[in-house]
């Protein structure tokens with residue numbers, strides 16, 4: 523039997539591919555990503571013994587060290603221990619899950635909500651669960667990797683439409699037989715570009731076709747619509763069937779959620795592999811997210827400061843003539859246009875003690891290589907002045 527494969531298989535192929543991978547070699551050589559901080563205090567992170575200003579955090583509301591979050595997380599560990607040690611379906615369901623699900627659903631204007639231990643899992647599970655073989659998914663071409671993973675797992679056919687482009691969505695849907703069940707898959711706020719979903723125009727096209735609408739609002743929750751997200755911002759919550767997202771951005775925790783009708787969430791609990799076969803959200807993470815959700819409603823000043831900082835930052839970037847890809851939100855890319863220039867400017871900022879994230883193609887479209895920055899409510903105007911002075915210096919410009 524073993525002799526059957528003699529001379530036909532290359533037994534070392536996978537090991538050799540791993541050991542000789544060029545992308546990994548280059549990543550390690552240039553040491554751009556995976557920087558481990560030794561300490562963190564507010565907007566300052568200590569990397570390699572040096573204090574740096576964090577200008578790339580998704581902690582938009584800056585609540586990560588808020589005493590109420592820290593206290594809630596501590597209390598949850600005291601009460602529940604460190605982990606639910608199992609999936610919701612099996613031994614891992616806890617009262618703290620149900621409480622947060624009910625609060626989050628009410629906040630988002632949906633009947634029900636389901637939590638999981640990562641935003642990636644929740645966002646993947648939405649297209650993966652609600653679409654199936656024989657369905658068709660129209661996907662904005664700029665959506666997050668988690669949604670693409672869900673599209674692949676759904677086994678539905680799919681077609682990309684041009685980013686935020688209702689006319690192209692119409693073309694894509696028109697090419698499909700009308701009887702095919704269809705899903706529209708978008709983000710509320712696009713994390714790289716900082717664009718807001720063109721929801722009203724997309725819905726004008728999707729509604730008559732009866733599309734089931736799924737929106738990943740990882741970057742809209744806590745930011746748009748007085749915190750309630752992008753659908754609420756447009757007053758279109760009822761037109762979006764499912765809102766999924768992350769607890770790791772404005773809610774300063776980790777974990778994810780899917781919210782929708784009671785029927786949709788019960789269907790997800792029956793069919794989602796990401797739910798059935800993955801351990802539930804940990805107590806401290808749920809407690810931190812719940813405290814953040816309460817704070818968004820009781821202390822509106824965090825959202826106000828976030829938007830004030832966003833305006834202040836963008837005014838200076840405009841003076842410098844930086845291309846921010848038309849960002850409309852606190853996610854602010856500095857588009858550099860080529861890998862070399864993006865790396866050069868990122869490195870200059872790094873050397874000046876400003877922590878940003880380099881994003882190069884294929885992570886962004888060719889020619890759109892960029893430095894991702896994000897505004898947080900925790901930044902002071904003095905922090906932003908310091909960041910902008912470094913950006914000006916890196917670009918060889920004067921403010």
Ligand SMILES: Cc1ncc(COP(=O)(O)O)c(C=O)c1O
Nearest residue numbers: 640641642645666713740768770
């Ligand atoms: C749009 C979007 N969806 C989903 C996720 C996944 O969330 P998490 O990092 O909490 O797993 C992210 C995070 O990068 C994201 O930007």
